[in-house]
Amino acid sequence: MGLYIGDKMMKYEEWSKLAIKVSKASLWMLHFCTGCGAIEMPPVMTSRYDMERFGIAPMATPRQADVLLITGYLTVKTLRRVIQVYEQMQSPKYVIAFGSCTINGGMYWDSYNTIKHLEKYIPVDVYITGCMPRPEGIINAFIKLMELIDEGKARGWEKYQKYYDKYKENQRRVFNFEIEGENEEY
């Protein structure tokens, strides 16, 4: 596969390098706002911090988005929706997890109905620490994601395809708890 430019054939590697360059400069974001993190998003999008100058734009539906931004804790019930949304997105797709709650449960560490480690259920490319992270932190995470894409390290979506069974098993375990009342997490 290749494309003729002038009289020399463009190699597939060069072609995919170009694809990486453009996908890095235009990250469309779907913000899945749960919990308190949603309040940090308006300043990031509007004139104070203005994420659009990096080519990051909020999108309305998962089909159109490249980045899934999960702000805050996820209950088991919400996790179902997040997985549905993640599987509807078109690859290459990336996940940014926002706040302590997605890393180790945060202040909900001993709650019976929130998940503690988001990484077990969907692949996360970048974490933002803090409770709450500042708007600068969010923009910083996007810049970090751009660097990772450039280095070819943001391969969460490939990991999800490769270890699909493992992810599904983890998801099923936490969903079964909802029905059978048995929680291995807690």
Add this chain to the structure above:
Amino acid sequence: MDVMGIAIKVALLTAYAVIGTCVGLLFMGIGRKIIARVHNRVGPPFYQNFIDVAKLLSKKTNISHGWIFDLALLFSISGILLTLLFLPIGGVQLLSMEGDAFLVLYLLAIPALGFALGAGASGNPNAGVGVMRALVMMLSYELPFIITLIALMIYYDTTSLATIVRMQSINGVKSWAITMPPFMLAAFAADMALQGMLMEQPFDIPVAPHEIASGPMVEFGGKYLGSLMLYKAIALVAETTLFVDLFLGGGVVAHGNFAFVINFIVWLALIFLLFILSILIAASFPRFRIEQAFGFYWKYEAIIAAISLIWVYILVIK
């Protein structure tokens, strides 16, 4: 026509299509920058839309919802490309026929119907609501637009776009339709109709991202969304060019051997000014509800257009 002639014609048509797409994408990027400046933001670089389209076209997975979904996009893009090729650009019209002013009106409806087909095939309820709104919007803005078009046809006594442009370019700027008082009213009505055609802000009811999750586009992703962005870019150029052809003499100011270059630049400047006007209106007004937009077009715009029609009719009879 010999083979060489056909080849040159095909090359010219392709060149027009490519130029139209590039100009549209460039304008969309500049429009985003201007809206950002109005919001007191920095805004994306002006070439951002080229990057967006390239990214969408290089996506690795693309979900289709059946063959109607695939064909509907081709339907929209080919419809709008055909419209662009039928319009005089800088006084040069590549495809033409008797009564092409009517033909362009019909061709402008094809992309919307293609859109409706694709959205219907995706089976998403938001898309259904969006398509209903898009068709109601089309019904609303076409009434004042057609009345202004009839006024122009009566005044210039022709149904050919090329003739309308030629009659307006006899004395340069002084013979443009917009310099005459009845056509000032008509141009105002047509500009508001243009705002609806471009789906810019008071009239972005069909795609309203915060209400119905971007309406007909809700299930489009990857390459499909990239093609839709290309469609939008071409539509922007085609619709502003139609206005320039009808009221601003198609941008024709010079005659002679190399006049085409000057006319082309003037055409580019005029559609850019029209687009900026539409972007500034979009940046300063919130969204109408669908019945408000319908009322606005059929009550006020249609009456303004009708007044200009009667005025022109009286002028012609005398």
